[in-house]
Each structure stands twice: as C-alpha cells, then as structure tokens.
Amino acid sequence: MEHLLAPLLAGMLVAATPLIYAALGELVAERAGVLNLGVEGMMLLGAVTAFAVVLAGYPAPLAALAAALAGAGASALFACLALSLATNQYAAGLALTILGSGLSGFFGHRFGSTSIAALAPWRVPYLAELPVLGPGLFVQDPMVYGALAAAAATAWFLYRTKAGLVVRIIGESPQSAFAIGYPVIGIRYAATLFGGAMAGLAGGYLSLAYTPLWVEDMTAGRGWIALALVVFATWRPWRVVLGAWLFGGVSVLQLFAQGAGIKLPSEVLSALPYLATIAVLVAISRKPATLRRHAPWSLAQPFRPDT
Amino acid sequence: MLRLILEPRAAPLRGMRLASPLIALACTVLISIPVLLALGLPPAVTLRNFFIEPLRTANGVSEWLLTASPLVLIALGESVAFRANVWNIGAEGMFTAGAIAAAWCALHFGASAPHAALLLAMACAGALGGMAWASIPAFLKTRANTNEILVTLMLNYVAGLALRYLVNGPMQDPAGLNYPQTAPFEPAALFQPLVPGLRVNGSIFITLGAAAATWLFFEHSFLGFQMTVGGDAPTAARYAGYRPAQLVWVGLLVSGATAGLAGMMEAAGPLAQLTPVISPGYGFTAIIVAFVGRLRPAGIIVAGLLLSLLYLGGEAVQMAQNVPASLARSFQGELLFFLLGADVLVLHRVRLRRS
Numbered sequence: 001m002e003h004l005l006a007p008l009l010a011g012m013l014v015a016a017t018p019l020i021y022a023a024l025g026e027l028v029a030e031r032a033g034v035l036n037l038g039v040e041g042m043m044l045l046g047a048v049t050a051f052a053v054v055l056a057g058y059p060a061p062l063a064a065l066a067a068a069l070a071g072a073g074a075s076a077l078f079a080c081l082a083l084s085l086a087t088n089q090y091a092a093g094l095a096l097t098i099l100g101s102g103l104s105g106f107f108g109h110r111f112g113s114t115s116i117a118a119l120a121p122w123r124v125p126y127l128a129e130l131p132v133l134g135p136g137l138f139v140q141d142p143m144v145y146g147a148l149a150a151a152a153a154t155a156w157f158l159y160r161t162k163a164g165l166v167v168r169i170i171g172e173s174p175q176s177a178f179a180i181g182y183p184v185i186g187i188r189y190a191a192t193l194f195g196g197a198m199a200g201l202a203g204g205y206l207s208l209a210y211t212p213l214w215v216e217d218m219t220a221g222r223g224w225i226a227l228a229l230v231v232f233a234t235w236r237p238w239r240v241v242l243g244a245w246l247f248g249g250v251s252v253l254q255l256f257a258q259g260a261g262i263k264l265p266s267e268v269l270s271a272l273p274y275l276a277t278i279a280v281l282v283a284i285s286r287k288p289a290t291l292r293r294h295a296p297w298s299l300a301q302p303f304r305p306d307t
Numbered sequence: 308m309l310r311l312i313l314e315p316r317a318a319p320l321r322g323m324r325l326a327s328p329l330i331a332l333a334c335t336v337l338i339s340i341p342v343l344l345a346l347g348l349p350p351a352v353t354l355r356n357f358f359i360e361p362l363r364t365a366n367g368v369s370e371w372l373l374t375a376s377p378l379v380l381i382a383l384g385e386s387v388a389f390r391a392n393v394w395n396i397g398a399e400g401m402f403t404a405g406a407i408a409a410a411w412c413a414l415h416f417g418a419s420a421p422h423a424a425l426l427l428a429m430a431c432a433g434a435l436g437g438m439a440w441a442s443i444p445a446f447l448k449t450r451a452n453t454n455e456i457l458v459t460l461m462l463n464y465v466a467g468l469a470l471r472y473l474v475n476g477p478m479q480d481p482a483g484l485n486y487p488q489t490a491p492f493e494p495a496a497l498f499q500p501l502v503p504g505l506r507v508n509g510s511i512f513i514t515l516g517a518a519a520a521t522w523l524f525f526e527h528s529f530l531g532f533q534m535t536v537g538g539d540a541p542t543a544a545r546y547a548g549y550r551p552a553q554l555v556w557v558g559l560l561v562s563g564a565t566a567g568l569a570g571m572m573e574a575a576g577p578l579a580q581l582t583p584v585i586s587p588g589y590g591f592t593a594i595i596v597a598f599v600g601r602l603r604p605a606g607i608i609v610a611g612l613l614l615s616l617l618y619l620g621g622e623a624v625q626m627a628q629n630v631p632a633s634l635a636r637s638f639q640g641e642l643l644f645f646l647l648g649a650d651v652l653v654l655h656r657v658r659l660r661r662s
Contacts, residue, residue: 037456041640077644085313087647090394090456091598095647098591099640105633216633221464228457267472274461274468278447285452304313 004259008252009136013144014210016241016248018043018202020147022226023233023240024154025071025198030230031158032191033171033298037093038078039199040223041100042071046203047218048104054116054208064143064204071200072193074100079192083185086302101217111214118212119143141209143201148241150198155237167191171296174303184303199223221274228277232284234294243280250276313655320653327649328599328610334645335638348628356627357620367619369505373577374618377402377569379611380514381593383521384565386602388558390525392538395559397444397459398566399590400466401437405567406574407470407478408436410489410581413574414478417493425495429571430513437567438560440466445559449552455559463590471583478581489581498576510572517565518604525603530557566590587618588636595643614639 022039029036046067053063074096081092119141127138158164166187170177174184206218225247233239254269285291336354343350361367381398388395409429416425444458471487473479480490498508524531537544537554545551569589578585596614600607621635 081644081647085648085651087651091643091647094396094594095640095643097640098595098643099637102633102636102638102640106631106637109631109633221461224457224460228461231454231457265472265476267468267475271465271468274464277461278453278458281453281457282447282451285454288452291452 004256005132006134006136008249008256009133010140011252011255012245012248013137013140014248015251016244017144017147018205018210018222019226019229019244019247020151020241021202021205022199022223023229023244024147024150024237025195025202026226027230027233027235027237027240028154028158028167028198029075029191029195030299031171031235031296032167032188033174033296033301033303034079034082034188034192034195035089035093035300036075036078036082036096036192036195037090037227038074038096038100038223039195039226040219040221041097041104042074042196042199043100043203043206043219043223044104044217045074045100046071046200047207048108048203049200050204051111051116051207051214052107055111055114060119060208063208064201067200067204067208068197069200071203072197075192075196075199076189078196079189082302083188083192086304089300089302097223105216108214108216113214115213116208119209143205143209151237151241158237168296171298174298174301178303178305184305188303199226202226225273225277228281231291232280234284234290235296236294246280247273247276312658312660313651314658316654316656323649323653324601327646327653328601328606330649331599331642331645332613334649335641338641339638346630348630353624353628353630356624358616360627361616361619361623365502366505369502369507371612371615371619372511373507375608375611375615376511376514377573377589378593378596378615379608380517380569380572381562381566381589382596382600382607382611383514383517383604384562385593385597386521386600386604386607387524387531387534387561389597390538390602391534391554391558392541393555393558393562394456395441395444395459395562396456396594397441397462397590398562398593399586399588400459400463401440401563401566402570402573402586402590403463403466403470404440404563405433405437405570406578406581406585407473407570408439408567409433409571409574410478410492413492413496414489417496420495422495426498426575429496429575430568433567433569433571433574434564435567437563437565437570439563440567441559441563445556448555448559455555467584470581470585474581474583480580487583491580492575496575497579498572506577508576510576513568513572517568518608522604534558566593592618592639595639598643599646614642 022043026036026039049070050063050067053066054060078092078096081087082089121139121141124138128134158168166182170182170184170187178184203219211218229240229243232243251273253272257264257269340350343353362371381402385395385398409432412429412432416428440462443462444455447453447458448455474487474489478489480488483490498510500506500508533544533549534554534557537549537551573585574581592614596607596610600610617635617638621632624630624634625632
C-alpha cells in the first residue's frame with residue numbers, strides 16, 4: 001500500500017488543478033452575479049489553443065497565456081449577450097459551450113493524436129526530499145502550485161480589497177451598487193472575463209500537463225464539475241480547493257482500486273466523479289437555507305441600467 | 308456622445324419572434340464566409356456542399372428526414388420542460404437510456420415476437436427507459452433542491468459509460484469476435500423502410516404524432532397552460548395554486564419519454580444494434596432545435612429540418628473537402644448565439660441617445 005501513497009497524492013493534486021482554476025474563475029463571475037454555463041466550452045478552447053501554441057514551437061508559459069486569452073475572448077462573446085443585451089444567462093452559456101466544443105473540435109482535428117512534451121515538474125527545495133510526501137506533493141509542475149496561489153489571491157481579492165467588496169456588492173444587489181455610482185455592467189464584464197481566462201488556463205493545463213496528447217472533448221465534463229464545485233464550495237475560494245482535492249481523490253481511486261486488487265469494471269470507476277458530483281450537490285442543496293445564505297442574490301439575473 | 312440603448316417595447320413584436328431565427332441563420336452564414344476564406348476554403352463551394360448538395364438525391368432527402376426525426380422528437384419534449392423553466396440538458400443520457408431499454412427488448416424477444424408487438428414493446432421500453440433516467444433529476448430537484456442543469460448533465464456521462472459497459476459485457480454479442488457491440492437486431496425488431504432501398508422509415512410518423520400531441524397539450528390542456536404560466540411567471544403560478552414540483556416532474560418526464568423514444572427509433576432504425584457511441588450529440592442539438600423552433604411544435608419541425616441539414620452538411624464537407632465535421636457544431640453554437648441576440652429585439656427597440 002505504501003508505495004501507492006505518493007502516486008495517489010500526486011494524482012489527486014494534478015486532477016484537482018484544472019478544477020481549481022476553472023472553479024475559481026467561475027466563482028468570481030458568480031460573485032458578481034453572472035452565471036456562465038460556458039465553462040466547458042471555454043476550457044476546450046483553452047486546451048486547443050495551448051496545444052497549438054506548443055506545437056508551433058513556442059514555450060509553455062506562452063501557451064498558458066494564449067489559453068487564458070482564448071478563454072477570455074470566448075467569455076467576451078458570452079458577456080456581449082448576457083450583459084450588454086441582458087439575455088437569458090443559461091441559454092447564452094449553453095451556446096458558448098456548444099460553440100467552444102465545435103471550434104475546438106474543428107481546430108483540433110488536424111492534430112490527430114499528436115502528443116507534446118508535458119510540463120516539466122518543479123522540485124520544491126528540501127520539501128521534495130521528504131519521504132512519501134516529497135514525491136507526492138512537492139514534485140509537481142508549476143501550474144499545480146499556481147492553482148493554490150490563485151486560490152490565495154482570489155480569497156485575498158474578494159475579502160481584503162475594496163474592489164473585491166464592490167464585486168460582492170454587485171452580486172448581492174446590482175441596483176444599490178448602480179445607485180451609488182458603480183459601473184455594474186463594466187465590473188460584471190471584468191469578472192466574466194476573469195472567469196473566462198481562468199477557464200482557458202484550466203483547459204490549457206489539461207492539454208499541457210494532464211493529457212499532453214490531443215483528444216477531442218478532452219475536458220470530459222470537467223467544466224460542469226467546476227460549476228458544481230462552486231455551489232459545493234458555497235462560493236468561497238478555499239472550499240473550492242478542498243472540493244477539488246476531494247474530486248481529485250475520487251478520480252484517482254481507479255489507481256487505488258487496481259493496486260488493492262478490487263475488480264470493478266473500469267466504467268464504474270470512470271463514472272465515480274460524475275456520481276460524486278451529484279452526491280455533493282444533493283448534500284449541499286438539501287438545506288435550502290444554507291444555499292440561500294451564501295448564493296449571490298442577483299445570480300443569473302440580468303441587470304439593465306437604462307430601465 | 309451618441310450611445311446605443313435598448314428601450315423596452317410596450318408590447319412584444321410578434322413578427323420578430325418569427326424573423327429572428329431567419330436573421331440568426333443569415334448572420335451565421337455571413338460570418339462563416341470570412342472564416343472559410345481565412346481557412347483557404349472557397350465559401351461558395353463549401354456553403355453549397357453544406358446546404359444544397361445533401362438534398363440533391365433521394366437518398367439525401369431520406370437521410371435528412373431520418374436525422375431530423377429524433378431531433379424534432381427530443382426537442383418537442385424539451386419544449387415542454389423549457390416552457391416551465393425546467394432546464395433539462397440531459398436529453399443525451401435519456402436518449403441512451405431509451406436505446407438501451409429498447410435494445411434489451413429487441414435482444415430478448417427478437418426471435419419469437421411478432422413484428423408489430425415487438426416494435427410497440429420496444430417503443431414503450433424506450434420511453435420508459437428515458438422517463439426512468441429523467442426521474443432521477445426530477446426526484447433530486449423536488450426532494451433535495453438540486454440544480455437540474457448539473458444533475459442532468461452529469462447523468463449524460465453516466466449513461467454513456469453505462470452503455471460502454473453493457474456493450475463490453477452483459478449485452479455484448481457472443482458471436483461478435485469481442486467487438487464492443489450488441490448482436491444485430493432481428494428484422495422483426497426493426498422499422499421497415501418507407502421506400503425500398505432508402506433508410507427513412509415509419510418512425511417519422513411517431514415524431515409527427517408527438518408534434519400533434521404537444522400542440523394539443525399546449526393549446527388545449529390545463530396542465531399545458533400551467534407549464535407556460537409556471538415558466539413565465541412563477542410567482543403568479545404559485546399564487547394560483549399550481550404546484551411547482553408537479554411542473555418539474557411533468558417537464559422532466561415528458562422530455563425523458565420523448566428522448567427515450569428517440570433513442571428507440573434510432574436503435575430500431577439506422578443503428579440496428581448498439582455500439583459504445585450511439586448519438587452524434589442529438590440531445591444537445593435538440594436544445595437548439597427547441598429554441599430556434601420557438602418552443603412551438605410547428606416551429607420545432609422546421610428547426611429540426613434545418614439542424615438536421617447542418618449535420619448532413621457537416622458530413623458532406625468532410626467528405627468533399629476534408630473539412631472536419633465539427634464545423635457543423637460551431638455553426639450550431641453560432642446559430643444559438645445570434646438567435647439570442649436577435650430575440651432581444653422582440654421585447655426591445657434600439658435607440659440612439661445622447662449621453
């Protein structure tokens with residue numbers, strides 16, 4: 001069993017990383033009152049962009065940046081509809097997911113099943129030498145640590161800065177924020193673009209590190225799981241990280257089950273993250289009062305300053 | 308500075324509701340021209356391959372109707388759910404559940420049962436399979452307050468994995484050389500072609516019947532009226548004593564039944580056996596069909612024919628010009644984008660204002 005622990009921990013961290021990026025981005029957008037169901041589509045666009053940039057011979061950091069820009073660009077399309085034209089946010093998000101998956105399939109087609117060199121791991125000085133925990137937690141690619149830094153930064157921004165306070169006020173009551181003089185639509189745009197950039201990064205992580213091999217629809221529902229994580233985390237950044245680790249743990253159970261000699265069809269194990277998502281949604285939604293207390297009041301409600 | 312603003316209209320512009328799908332289609336085609344040029348594809352040829360070539364032969368028309376039929380049927384059910392503001396995006400999973408249930412009937416009774424009885428049993432099994440799958444999100448939504456969007460979406464993946472497991476295990480063809488597929492269905496378990504040599508079959512009449520039933524439901528039933536009111540004005544619906552939980556159940560069960568039935572039609576039609584992947588995203592495309600069809604049966608039929616043409620067009624350009632068929636999915640997304648944008652003009656007018 002012990003020889004399994006390090007790969008299990010490592011697998012958990014790696015599987016959690018794209019979920020953390022995507023869910024943190026969506027969390028900020030939702031805190032501003034914007035529900036963008038297009039996370040899956042933006043992740044796919046980020047994935048195909050990062051893959052293409054690396055394949056063209058540019059370094060990985062540039063690929064990650066390009067993925068973030070692709071995600072932000074896609075979310076700008078959503079924002080035009082949902083914020084400027086105040087359309088139904090559900091429908092606009094679905095349209096973005098369909099468009100993103102179509103475009104990523106279209107541009108990714110030429111990659112066949114090409115593979116690229118995965119992101120190289122960083123050895124954290126000293127800590128990497130620890131037994132079990134060292135190889136498990138402290139020899140990871142930089143984006144794994146970046147996700148934790150992003151969680152810290154998001155928490156700091158939301159709770160310790162004035163701008164974060166304004167974002168939260170707009171999510172609670174855009175009318176009051178507008179009356180005080182805040183540009184509600186502009187700030188919602190910024191939050192949505194941030195969400196898009198983070199979803200793009202999450203997708204970029206998938207193609208740069210997680211499966212550095214082109215697979216169509218490689219997100220496999222992770223964008224939707226990230227949306228569920230935001231609810232599960234009751235819109236709080238650090239709980240997103242905890243939730244993502246939980247999901248990471250569920251997705252590496254496969255490795256564990258094989259090691260422990262448990263004979264289950266691989267499909268059952270593959271279904272676990274999806275079933276776990278449903279289970280946590282049930283657990284968190286059973287008490288409507290908890291959700292109502294934490295959910296941004298204006299979530300998914302269009303705001304129109306002119307009326 | 309001049310600024311564009313949206314001003315609410317006193318009354319909805321009814322003509323715009325019908326015009327906006329056409330505007331959206333025109334915008335989708337227009338925006339594709341520079342994209343195709345940038346990709347080095349002659350737009351005129353590509354668009355002709357997309358929209359006209361597929362319909363030039365009898366076989367093409369047959370395939371067009373055959374693809375439109377499940378799209379329309381699923382979208383009819385979705386329109387019932389969407390009208391009540393129930394966001395079922397799990398039609399793909401319900402389609403799969405229906406196909407599995409129907410296949411089970413076909414494999415068990417295919418050798419012994421008479422043709423008509425078997426097809427009827429398969430249709431019932433398909434509808435019930437879809438309803439069973441839909442009852443999970445309905446139960447969780449009404450009892451545990453879970454978000455139906457996320458639950459139905461997750462269940463799509465679970466249904467896909469269940470199908471993969473079944474065709475690799477319990478339902479695998481014992482004589483199939485270990486390929487992941489069920490045994491081919493007996494002829495008694497298949498719809499007969501309407502015209503010999505073409506694949507289009509009698510199942511399209513099920514879809515037409517469902518369209519008529521949906522029309523009756525919306526126009527002439529109290530429950531249909533409740534669904535519409537519950538979606539448009541939930542507060543008024545509660546005040547009138549309508550039970551929100553009932554609307555959720557009806558919306559999900561009806562859309563589950565139609566998606567499951569569509570899965571049966573596909574299994575007993577063009578597929579004739581189950582393989583690990585049975586749907587080219589019909590469940591998602593049907594959402595667009597429902598919106599483009601304005602959540603009305605007649606509109607949904609027209610929209611289903613349009614989006615079916617997009618599927619065929621995608622395959623046609625892939626074959627003729629080696630353009631990935633995902634181009635069709637991008638078109639679908641664009642179409643929905645432009646539709647939502649154009650729909651703003653139903654309730655608003657654009658004004659220039661000095662600020």
